[in-house]
Amino acid sequence: MTVRSLAEALSCEIVQGEFEDSKVSGGYTSDLLSDVMAHAKTGDVLITIQSHKNTIAVAVLANLPAILICNSRPVPEDMIEAAKEEGIAILRTAETQFAVSGKLYALLKAGV
Amino acid sequence: MPILADLHNHSCLSPCGSLEMSPRLITSLARARGVSLLALTDHNSSLNCPAFAAACKAEGILPLFGMEATVMEELHVLCLFGSLDAALAFSAEWYNLLPLIPNDPSRLGDQVYVDEEENIIGEVEKYLGVAAEVYLDDLGPRVASYGGIVIPAHVDRPAFSMTSQLGFVVDGPWAALECVRLPSSVDTRGYPLTTSSDAHYPEHVGRRPFELDIDIGTLVPGAIPSGNSVDMRVLTEALNKRPRA
Numbered sequence: 001m002t003v004r005s006l007a008e009a010l011s012c013e014i015v016q017g018e019f020e021d022s023k024v025s026g027g028y029t030s031d032l033l034s035d036v037m038a039h040a041k042t043g044d045v046l047i048t049i050q051s052h053k054n055t056i057a058v059a060v061l062a063n064l065p066a067i068l069i070c071n072s073r074p075v076p077e078d079m080i081e082a083a084k085e086e087g088i089a090i091l092r093t094a095e096t097q098f099a100v101s102g103k104l105y106a107l108l109k110a111g112v
Numbered sequence: 113m114p115i116l117a118d119l120h121n122h123s124c125l126s127p128c129g130s131l132e133m134s135p136r137l138i139t140s141l142a143r144a145r146g147v148s149l150l151a152l153t154d155h156n157s158s159l160n161c162p163a164f165a166a167a168c169k170a171e172g173i174l175p176l177f178g179m180e181a182t183v184m185e186e187l188h189v190l191c192l193f194g195s196l197d198a199a200l201a202f203s204a205e206w207y208n209l210l211p212l213i214p215n216d217p218s219r220l221g222d223q224v225y226v227d228e229e230e231n232i233i234g235e236v237e238k239y240l241g242v243a244a245e246v247y248l249d250d251l252g253p254r255v256a257s258y259g260g261i262v263i264p265a266h267v268d269r270p271a272f273s274m275t276s277q278l279g280f281v282v283d284g285p286w287a288a289l290e291c292v293r294l295p296s297s298v299d300t301r302g303y304p305l306t307t308s309s310d311a312h313y314p315e316h317v318g319r320r321p322f323e324l325d326i327d328i329g330t331l332v333p334g335a336i337p338s339g340n341s342v343d344m345r346v347l348t349e350a351l352n353k354r355p356r357a
Binding site for chain 2: 032033034037038050052054057060061086
């Protein structure tokens with residue numbers, strides 16, 4: 001599964017679309033960025049409500065190709081700019097972290 | 113006569129701060145903008161405070177030394193000291209409590225500290241944009257043991273604030289609460305309130321100072337020993353008189 005196919009499968013809006021459509025190997029769901037830094041793995045999509053620029057720095061550190069913002073949180077312009085510069089996708093959904101995590105888990109488990 | 117204070121400023125030591133932001137530049141801009149009590153509060157480090165002390169002396173500004181600490185709950189708290197030595201000792205202890213995530217200056221930003229002539233004298237190895245292994249409840253006592261005060265930062269902001277991380281303002285030994293805007297959009301529960309610039313770029317310096325109803329002379333320790341630049345007890349009393357809504 002790639003970032004774009006994930007966005008399609010979960011009906012996510014692509015907020016920042018300038019990225020290389022790389023493979024998604026897993027997901028990490030957390031709103032505590034220090035926890036993400038410590039535990040997210042390369043290739044994970046970050047599922048979070050932390051919609052601000054610092055989340056991009058964390059994605060850079062942890063080699064995450066995409067950030068999925070839940071609950072339709074607004075995404076600030078400076079976050080979009082930073083993500084563009086780093087080639088990190090920002091996706092957004094109206095669903096909760098719980099719901100999208102469950103769906104993504106099932107998709108990845110099924111080998112989609 | 114009230115003075116203008118600005119207790120939240122970042123220099124080139126903060127990864128998100130502009131490389132232009134030397135303590136000397138911050139100090140001269142703040143003075144030009146009427147600030148007479150100024151604090152340097154880089155993320156999780158006070159290593160630019162020696163240069164800041166020299167710059168404040170040259171400009172005739174009263175300095176406070178410290179940092180903007182990130183606790184485990186991922187919220188920001190200003191830790192302020194009247195003594196440079198105390199700030200540096202606290203900073204050294206704090207650095208050991210940060211996780212060892214190396215900074216990558218090309219992607220995350222420079223973390224350099226300078227001398228009073230603005231020459232770079234060192235670079236911080238650990239990434240400073242992280243949380244220390246310290247709970248919020250333990251921060252106040254740690255800072256107090258070095259003679260400092262704590263002010264939770266931008267409590268009304270949607271990221272890295274008490275309200276964003278904990279849901280509301282919690283009780284603690286806060287000398288004041290810093291808001292981005294007054295009147296505050298969140299329930300500040302009767303604590304005295306300040307604003308501050310949270311400057312990361314030259315144009316931010318002095319954009320949101322606050323008035324402190326005090327004669328500057330009374331803040332300067334006369335009989336206080338140990339090299340303090342500001343009498344923290346007098347400062348705390350003055351902050352206590354700030355508006356609470």
